[in-house]
Amino acid sequence: MDFISYWQYSDMVTKSLFFILLALSIVSWMTGIIRVLQSRKLAAGVADDLSQQVQAKRPALLDADAATRRLITEQTLLKHIGRYRFASERGLPILGTTAAISPFIGLFGTVWGIFHALHNIGISGQAGLGQVAGPVGEALIMTGLGIAVAIPAVVFYNVVVRINRQIMYHANDRAHDLLEQSAALITAKNSFEPHAIDAQTHTTATSYDNKSAHSNSNSNTGADKPDIYQQSTSTSGS
Secondary structure (H helix, E strand, O other), X not given: OOHXXXXXXXXXXXXXXXXXXXXXXXXXXXXXXXXXXXHHHHHHHHHHHHHHHHHHHHHHHOOOOHHHHHHHHHHHHHHHHHHHHHHXXXXXXXXXXXXXXXXXXXXXXXXXXXXXXXXXXXXXXXXXXXXXXXXXXXXXXXXXXXXXXXXXXXXXXXXHHHHHHHHHHXXXXXXXXXXXXXXXXXXXXXXXXXXXXXXXXXHHHHHHHXXXXXXXXXXXXXXXXXXXXXXXXXXXXX
């Protein structure tokens, strides 16, 4: 097959389809490489980043009750996991679309090229096998180009989807761990609060007892004073 001769007698439709396939190939390769690198970076740090986001919320929840703490923690985890999912899926529509439509674009180019070649053969009046096989075989180049564009896009798509599953696994696993830690902190605080209340109550009761004892001693002292006064009065009168 002589691609140069095929390119010379191909029309604008075939040339346009060729440039479309070339552009899709360049875009899919760039998108696939960038997406794989970013997904690997995200998979390596998603767990630590999720822990930092939850830790940043905890100082503001010290005075909140157990239900509020759990609700805010769950909302924070869901929000950031959704962001990770959105970030990890960037570029996937480009890869999926390229993998889906490239073979059909190439097939359309082949059909159009065969039609164009047969039309030229009909105009020339030469219908031998040698005159038909060459143009038809050269028109099949477009199908090969379509498949060549689709295969890397499919490979990149599957690799990125696999890495994204790892991202979601690490994120969900760390989210469950953080929820368990939050529940443990809530339980520890709830168990500590009754002891603090008991200690405060005991301290208040002790203080009250001391005050009562002190007031009783003062009243006893005051009750003894009139007796002494009466004794001194009776002595002076005698």
